[in-house]
Amino acid sequence: MNLDHIPILDHHAHAIFHEAGWRTAPLESYFTEAYDPEVLERHTPHGIFYRRSLRELAEFYGCEPQRTAVDAARQAADYLEVAQRMIRGANIDTVLLDDGLFTGELMSVAESDSLLPWQARRVLRLEAVLAGLVWQHDRVSDLLHSFESHLRQVAPTLAGLKSVIAYRTGLAVEKWDAGEVQAAYDALKRDLKTGETPKLTSKPLLDTALLLALRVARDVDLPVQFHTGYGDPDLDLRLANPLHLRSLFEDPDLRGLKIVMLHCYPFTREAGYLASVYPGAYLDLSLSIPFLSQHGMRTHVHEALHLSPLSKLLFATDASRTPELFYLGARWGRRMLGEVLDDTVRVGDLTANEAEEAAVMLLRGNASALYPAPVQPNAPTQVQA
Numbered sequence: 357m358n359l360d361h362i363p364i365l366d367h368h369a370h371a372i373f374h375e376a377g378w379r380t381a382p383l384e385s386y387f388t389e390a391y392d393p394e395v396l397e398r399h400t401p402h403g404i405f406y407r408r409s410l411r412e413l414a415e416f417y418g419c420e421p422q423r424t425a426v427d428a429a430r431q432a433a434d435y436l437e438v439a440q441r442m443i444r445g446a447n448i449d450t451v452l453l454d455d456g457l458f459t460g461e462l463m464s465v466a467e468s469d470s471l472l473p474w475q476a477r478r479v480l481r482l483e484a485v486l487a488g489l490v491w492q493h494d495r496v497s498d499l500l501h502s503f504e505s506h507l508r509q510v511a512p513t514l515a516g517l518k519s520v521i522a523y524r525t526g527l528a529v530e531k532w533d534a535g536e537v538q539a540a541y542d543a544l545k546r547d548l549k550t551g552e553t554p555k556l557t558s559k560p561l562l563d564t565a566l567l568l569a570l571r572v573a574r575d576v577d578l579p580v581q582f583h584t585g586y587g588d589p590d591l592d593l594r595l596a597n598p599l600h601l602r603s604l605f606e607d608p609d610l611r612g613l614k615i616v617m618l619h620c621y622p623f624t625r626e627a628g629y630l631a632s633v634y635p636g637a638y639l640d641l642s643l644s645i646p647f648l649s650q651h652g653m654r655t656h657v658h659e660a661l662h663l664s665p666l667s668k669l670l671f672a673t674d675a676s677r678t679p680e681l682f683y684l685g686a687r688w689g690r691r692m693l694g695e696v697l698d699d700t701v702r703v704g705d706l707t708a709n710e711a712e713e714a715a716v717m718l719l720r721g722n723a724s725a726l727y728p729a730p731v732q733p734n735a736p737t738q739v740q741a
């Protein structure tokens with residue numbers, strides 16, 4: 357089934373570099389989650405994703421499929437023109453950008469929206485907001501109050517919220533009493549150098565702030581994306597299994613909250629189970645597409661479909677830094693969804709019509725129903741003065 361004609365609503369990605377960053381970043385760094393120089397130099401060039409992508413990029417740039425030729429073609433290219441051509445080629449009409457990564461090196465959401473041929477909207481990274489407020493408050497109750505008011509104030513301008521707690525203290529979020537949270541906060545402030553924005557790793561603080569943010573999200577009906585499954589080695593994969601989110605799905609105080617489990621791999625079947633039993637659980641297919649071998653990508657999509665209703669599945673590119681990852685992500689996403697849906701028709705799981713409908717749901721329909729519509733520029737907003 358060819359899905360090229362369906363524009364993608366890319367519900368999870370990050371912006372691309374400003375030109376100088378793009379010109380200097382090594383090509384290998386886009387094709388791995390590793391940052392160990394030995395892995396990057398000696399092993400990433402032997403990865404299937406890298407080998408396959410080099411040939412696809414050579415085809416795009418019209419050069420030989422060798423690293424030196426692709427590099428030369430990239431350096432000779434007009435960056436903005438290439439970025440626009442790749443995003444048009446990806447046929448992505450809307451992108452939701454988490455702007456809490458590589459802040460300053462990447463285009464802002466406003467720049468991404470005005471310079472590139474799509475509509476770009478913002479997803480707010482919760483842990484970045486919290487870390488930015490630490491210097492202003494000595495009492496943790498004041499910090500949490502200020503965190504909550506900030507979220508309520510900016511909520512009408514956002515497409516969603518995002519948590520990277522999997523990268524910090526893991527997905528098994530617990531309730532802590534006020535004394536424990538204050539003690540953890542005192543310890544954090546004691547170790548902090550003046551003016552330094554901390555990388556928060558205190559479980560009592562992160563869990564408590566997250567539960568507060570989830571109540572706000574439920575109140576204002578904003579979906580919350582959680583990084584789950586694999587990522588760079590800053591993450592302990594054992595604590596990133598989405599099954600740890602059960603306590604949130606079961607919490608009666610959070611009834612109505614929508615949680616998007618990003619990536620999920622290699623826990624795709626576990627996430628599919630959660631999506632099949634909890635009304636607020638959604639499953640995203642990004643990162644393994646396009647990072648895995650074709651066998652891996654195909655299996656991942658098949659496994660998501662084992663149990664998850666079609667209405668709970670979302671495609672995204674999780675591209676960041678280079679437009680090439682949007683181009684490759686969209687290409688492989690469409691190809692793999694098309695192949696797997698063809699398979700479901702061949703074995704009689706879906707009819708041809710149902711498979712066509714499913715393709716539209718996965719590439720844009722489900723995301724468009726889940727995330728709030730943008731506030732019109734002229735409409736009155738609820739932002740408090």
Ligand SMILES: [Zn+2]
Nearest residue numbers: 368369370674
């Ligand atoms: Zn991401």
